[in-house]
Amino acid sequence: MPAEPTQITKVLVANRGEIARRVFSACRRMGIGTVAVYSEPDAGAPFVHDADEAVPLGGTAAADSYLRADALIDAASRTGADAVHPGYGFLAENAEFARAVGEAGLVWIGPPPEAIEAMGSKVRARAMMEQADVPVLPGAELGAGSDSAAEAEGIGFPLLVKASAGGGGKGMRTVADAGDLAAAVEGAEREAESAFGDATVFLERLLERPRHVEIQVFADSHGNTVSLGERECSIQRRHQKVVEEAPSPVVDPELRERMGAAAVAAAEAVSYVGAGTVEFLLGPDGEFFFLEMNTRLQVEHPVTEMVTGLDLVRLQLLIAAGGELPAEARSVTPQGHAVEVRLYAEDAAADFLPQTGVLADFDFGAAVEFAPPGDGGEGESGVRVDSGVGPGSEISPHYDPMLAKVIAWAPTREEAAARLATALADAEVPGPVNNRDFLVRVLRHPAFIAGETDTGFLGRHEGLAEPLAGPEAERLHAAAAALASRDEIPGADERAPLEGAPRGWRNNPGVPQRRSYESAGGRELSVEYRLGREGLELSVGGEALEGPALAGEPITTGEDGRGHLDLEVAGVLRSITVLRSGGWAYVSSALGHSSLRELPRYPSDEDAAAEGALVAPMPGKVIKLLAAEGDRVESGSPVAVLEAMKMEHELTAPVAGALTELRVGEGDQVEAGAILGVIDESD
Numbered sequence: 001m002p003a004e005p006t007q008i009t010k011v012l013v014a015n016r017g018e019i020a021r022r023v024f025s026a027c028r029r030m031g032i033g034t035v036a037v038y039s040e041p042d043a044g045a046p047f048v049h050d051a052d053e054a055v056p057l058g059g060t061a062a063a064d065s066y067l068r069a070d071a072l073i074d075a076a077s078r079t080g081a082d083a084v085h086p087g088y089g090f091l092a093e094n095a096e097f098a099r100a101v102g103e104a105g106l107v108w109i110g111p112p113p114e115a116i117e118a119m120g121s122k123v124r125a126r127a128m129m130e131q132a133d134v135p136v137l138p139g140a141e142l143g144a145g146s147d148s149a150a151e152a153e154g155i156g157f158p159l160l161v162k163a164s165a166g167g168g169g170k171g172m173r174t175v176a177d178a179g180d181l182a183a184a185v186e187g188a189e190r191e192a193e194s195a196f197g198d199a200t201v202f203l204e205r206l207l208e209r210p211r212h213v214e215i216q217v218f219a220d221s222h223g224n225t226v227s228l229g230e231r232e233c234s235i236q237r238r239h240q241k242v243v244e245e246a247p248s249p250v251v252d253p254e255l256r257e258r259m260g261a262a263a264v265a266a267a268e269a270v271s272y273v274g275a276g277t278v279e280f281l282l283g284p285d286g287e288f289f290f291l292e293m294n295t296r297l298q299v300e301h302p303v304t305e306m307v308t309g310l311d312l313v314r315l316q317l318l319i320a321a322g323g324e325l326p327a328e329a330r331s332v333t334p335q336g337h338a339v340e341v342r343l344y345a346e347d348a349a350a351d352f353l354p355q356t357g358v359l360a361d362f363d364f365g366a367a368v369e370f371a372p373p374g375d376g377g378e379g380e381s382g383v384r385v386d387s388g389v390g391p392g393s394e395i396s397p398h399y400d401p402m403l404a405k406v407i408a409w410a411p412t413r414e415e416a417a418a419r420l421a422t423a424l425a426d427a428e429v430p431g432p433v434n435n436r437d438f439l440v441r442v443l444r445h446p447a448f449i450a451g452e453t454d455t456g457f458l459g460r461h462e463g464l465a466e467p468l469a470g471p472e473a474e475r476l477h478a479a480a481a482a483l484a485s486r487d488e489i490p491g492a493d494e495r496a497p498l499e500g501a502p503r504g505w506r507n508n509p510g511v512p513q514r515r516s517y518e519s520a521g522g523r524e525l526s527v528e529y530r531l532g533r534e535g536l537e538l539s540v541g542g543e544a545l546e547g548p549a550l551a552g553e554p555i556t557t558g559e560d561g562r563g564h565l566d567l568e569v570a571g572v573l574r575s576i577t578v579l580r581s582g583g584w585a586y587v588s589s590a591l592g593h594s595s596l597r598e599l600p601r602y603p604s605d606e607d608a609a610a611e612g613a614l615v616a617p618m619p620g621k622v623i624k625l626l627a628a629e630g631d632r633v634e635s636g637s638p639v640a641v642l643e644a645m646k647m648e649h650e651l652t653a654p655v656a657g658a659l660t661e662l663r664v665g666e667g668d669q670v671e672a673g674a675i676l677g678v679i680d681e682s683d
Contacts, residue, residue: 005322008032008083008107012076013051014097015087016066017388018405019297020047023085025370026313035079037072039065041396047388053079060398066090069097073104083107083320085313089400092296093120109320111295115270119293122164123202129290132269134262137281137289139204142185148203152181155205161185163192164200169239170647171195174206190623191648207289209454210281212236213248215263216304218315219272222324227260228304229334234453235442237352238647242435242458243442244300245339246307249413249451250282259288266293275301275316281455299342299405302386306338306409337413339420341439343429345401347520348438348465353617354401354644356672357432359393360561360581364406364427382416383408383423395432397619397644397672403434413451417443425468430579430586433520433595437468440592467520468592475540476569477576477594478525481585482515483538483550484563484578512537517585517596525596538569546570612655612679616670620644627653629662633679640664640676657681 010033013020024034024047036051040060048054055075057065065071067090076084084101086092086109095113102108110116119125123141130136140151141164152159152175161184163171171192173184185201193199211234219225232248233241251259263278270293277298279291301312310329319325345355366381387404395401406427408420421443424436441464442448447457458464469477512530519525529538538548549568561580566573579586585596624641627633633653640651653659661678664670 006082006107008317008321010035010052010079010081011083011085011109011317012037012072012079012081013085013087014066014072015085015090015092016042016045016399017047018386018402019087019089019299019388021050021388022370022386023087023313024050026311026317029311030314030317032317033081035075035081037066037075039398041394041398045388045393046390055079062090062398069094069100072097073100073106076106077104081106083109083317085109085316086296088294088296088299093294095120107320109274109316111272111274111276115272115276116295118270119276119295120165121200122162122292123200125293126290128269129266132265134266134269134290135288137205137207139202141200141202143200148181148185149178151203152178155203158206160204160206161188161201162204163188163196163198164202165192165196165198169236171201172239187648194623194643207281207283209456210234210283211248211250211454212241212279212291213251213259213282213288214277214279214298215259216298216301216312217263217267217272217276217278218312218319218325218329219267219274219276220319220325221273221322224325224330225264225267225272226325226330226332227263228308228310228329228332230256230259231298231300231303232453233300234455235448235457236455237458241300241342242439243339243341243448243453244303245337245413245416246303247334247337248282249453255286262288262290266290274319275312299402300340302384302405302407303338303340306384306407307334307336308332309335336409336411337416338407338409339413339416339443340405340407341420341424341443343403343406343424343439344435345395345403345432346435347433348435349467349520350617352435352465353649354397354647355432355434356395356397356401356618358582359389359391359395359403359429359431360579360584360586361391361428361430362387362389362393362403363391363429364404364423367406367423381423382410382419401432403429414449417449425592428579428588429593430581430584430595437592438465440468441466467594469589469594470591471523473589473591474519474523474594474596475525475543476545476567476574476591477587477589478515478517478519478527478540478596479529479538479545479548479569480565480567480576480589481517481578481580481587481596482513482527482529483567484565484576485515485580485585516599518599519597520595524599612657612681613675614639614651614654614677614679616642616651616672616674616676617649618642618644618672620649620670622664622666622668622670622676623648625662625664625666627659627662629659629677631659633657633659642670651676653679655679655681 012035013023034051036054038048059065091097095116098108098113161173171188173188175184188201189199216228231246233244235243266278277294280288282288347353364385367383367385384407408416410416421440512528516526536548538545551566563578576589587594620642623643626638635656638650642649657679660680664676
């Protein structure tokens with residue numbers, strides 16, 4: 001039966017960051033009041049100030065804040081909110097929370113609890129899809145007493161171990177042969193239990209070189225269920241999406257119609273209402289197979305908005321209030337092309353290791369934030385930024401390290417990708433190491449431009465994760481950072497003796513100045529510079545740079561620690577920006593971006609860990625020890641598993657030798673840089 005019409009006057013968003021800001025933006029345009037909830041680390045976050053009202057939940061971990069259904073419903077009651085939007089993540093696909101919201105007399109802006117339950121179990125969902133004639137891959141559930149080896153042999157290798165609950169690549173392992181199966185099942189079960197509270201996993205055949213293509217569906221309570229077209233999300237790391245686009249470069253009208261019909265059948269099979277996404281794997285031969293259904297709004301929903309002109313959050317609100325899908329949503333033809341990337345605080349060159357720290361700046365120039373759809377919804381720049389952070393925001397270890405979704409629209413795919421790459425390259429995002437240069441490389445790669453994308457894209461194209469600047473450019477950036485630094489030398493003349501030279505320059509050919517930096521990749525870059533009889537002399541790592549010269553206006557360093565200089569090396573003049581903040585130098589030029597940690601001039605014993613030290617790369621929890629004190633370990637062999645930012649990270653021995661010290665136990669919380677153990681190479 002159609003939902004009883006109701007008026008939504010105030011919405012509480014049971015989430016944080018970018019999705020909370022996105023919902024607040026849509027509510028504001030509809031004249032609906034807004035309520036934020038926040039944990040202790042999020043007290044000063046932008047989304048809190050975007051809302052009309054905000055309620056502190058207390059706590060630091062998600063379990064003590066955003067996962068507390070009782071506290072969320074109480075916050076709605078205290079503020080007079082009459083509806084709850086779950087966003088994505090946390091309790092967004094929790095049927096019990098959806099049911100509790102309804103029982104409290106509040107409007108749930110999402111699908112019915114029964115639909116969430118049906119699709120929340122991937123095992124159950126697979127069975128229902130088979131009954132609805134939606135194609136699925138061969139697989140098998142691993143329950144108590146299951147013979148995983150026999151089941152795997154029946155399916156065939158390679159295969160995937162997958163968590164039945166949740167998504168986002170958590171609780172998922174690739175298994176190449178029978179020898180890897182037991183460890184993969186154990187790891188997937190452990191991660192699934194930690195992430196979703198459900199350790200159930202299943203096996204599924206691994207489709208070789210598929211594309212990940214998903215269909216955005218919407219259904220109302222009046223019997224209308226529609227497909228709004230596809231998004232391709234094939235470029236992934238750790239089974240998590242990195243680049244999304246609409247439409248897919250390989251889906252023609254006939255295939256779009258078939259996949260759309262299958263997605264609608266999947267939604268109707270569970271009496272779906274609201275926004276949902278049916279995900280498929282698309283093979284090279286045009287065959288597609290059901291992967292899962294996400295019973296919520298997706299992170300990548302902006303690309304659909306930008307090619308359809310629809311505001312998907314507005315549609316959610318209309319349907320939740322008992323309304324019917326408007327006519328413009330029942331007949332949609334994509335216009336132009338949109339590409340989205342996920343900007344993460346992570347080190348792509350270090351296997352995408354999440355990073356923490358404070359953003360010194362966050363500036364995307366003429367890009368539009370949370371623009372309403374229409375003509376692509378991107379403003380004059382063609383670029384939209386959906387973000388939950390700003391200058392001064394702290395990226396903590398408690399939550400996902402996504403900084404922003406950056407989306408570009410253009411009449412053609414090639415132009416959209418070029419717009420997006422340029423917007424990323426020009427943006428100011430100094431702070432924790434991020435994947436911005438990696439994304440630029442992907443968007444400008446010939447294979448991406450040609451539409452040759454599948455889930456193995458990153459594995460096939462080596463070098464994409466390296467810093468865009470590259471080693472030689474990083475040397476140039478280190479030299480620029482040293483020149484733009486402001487040495488405080490007692491008695492130094494405030495005026496630079498050489499046009500363009502930094503204050504405190506030693507005008508003595510025999511006494512060079514020295515600066516040392518460590519790159520994000522761990523390389524040490526020692527810079528020496530001085531004024532010789534022939535002009536400026538510069539060397540990095542003992543190797544002289546060819547014909548260096550400073551040109552243009554003198555170097556200026558503002559109160560924000562930002563310096564600008566024009567540096568000529570090897571006959572090429574480049575404009576370089578340096579921002580010094582918190583012991584780091586963030587350097588930008590046409591060559592790319594470098595994050596350089598300033599090393600002390602006279603390091604103490606405490607400044608350097610022993611060569612054989614096993615060091616925590618980020619704050620986290622030790623969930624498993626794979627070696628004991630006294631064991632002999634090989635270089636690269638696993639020693640411990642650290643859980644941080646909702647993912648497991650395997651820590652390996654930096655050298656071969658005896659594990660003479662083990663300073664942590666399972667369950668211990670550790671800080672970034674903490675020494676977990678010491679390996680003696682002499683043994």
